[in-house]
Amino acid sequence: MIQLKKHINLVLGAVFLLFIFLGLFIYKNINSQPDTVISPGQMPVIKNETETIDSKTEKNEEESVLSSQIMVDVQGSVHRPGVYEMNNGNRVIDVIRKAGGFLEEAEARSVNQAEKIVDEMIIYVAAKGEEVHPLSSDKGNDKDDLININSADLSELQTLSGVGPSKAQSIISYREEFGPFKTIDQLLEVRGIGEKTIEEWKDKIKFQ
Structure with a gap:
């Protein structure tokens, strides 16, 4: 009986020592691993996208103005x-x-x-x-006597053949809604103006 107790104590002691050695081994391995340090040179560079976008926006706005x-x-x-x-x-x-x-x-x-x-x-x-x-915006040339269909006012437009106050106002209203006329054929889109009219006007009007 006494021998059995001694045997058990020896086994327990051996197991206890084994745990101690195992703990020391694990502790030593953990402390021996070097910490990973990122130097400033290795740090990733993050572009400030907000500044880039703002810069492009300001440039576009300036060009637009x-x-x-x-x-x-x-x-x-x-x-x-x-x-x-x-x-x-x-x-x-x-x-x-x-x-x-x-x-x-x-x-x-x-x-x-x-x-x-x-x-x-x-x-x-x-x-x-x-x-x-009527004054022309063109610089002295042989077209100074032409009516600028894109800038002529109500009274100037009425100097064209077949144009009264109503038709002159229609031309102005079209310009205000759709922008300047670019070709003589575009005048056909104005109510009251037909092909015969623009044929009469072709040598009397300009677009710039």
């Missing part, structure tokens, strides 16, 4: 005649306001204040009782 700027010459009975930088989509009244507005002697009806402006357009505000002569 530049492309929409046009120059308009305001003459006649306004406080500050001159050439003004405007935006596409502005109307005659906007340019006149920028030029200081009408003078007291101005004949406001001499211009179509609701008309959309175009690049190199000349706006002449006549004085009361003054005879109005």
Whole structure:
């Protein structure tokens, strides 16, 4: 019986020592593994996509603004005649306001204040009782006497054969809705204008 107890104690002691050695072995292996350190040079570089997108957006907006700027010459009975930088989509009244507005002697009806402006357009505000002569935006050439179908006001359009106030207003309304005319055939889309009419106009109008 005593021998059995000694044998059991020896077995338990051996098992205890085995656990101790096993624990020391595991502890030693864990401590011996080097920590992984990432140096600044190895750090991944993350591009700031927000800054790139913002930069592109600002560039596109700047190009859009530049492309929409046009120059308009305001003459006649306004406080500050001159050439003004405007935006596409502005109307005659906007340019006149920028030029200081009408003078007291101005004949406001001499211009179509609701008309959309175009690049190199000349706006002449006549004085009361003054005879109005249409001005051309073209620089001296043999076409100076032609009517600019894209900038002519109500009174100028009525100098064309067969055009009264109603048809002139139809032309202006078309321009305001669809933009400048590009070809003479496009005038056929205006109510009241047929092939015979544009045949008569082909040597009397221009598009720039």
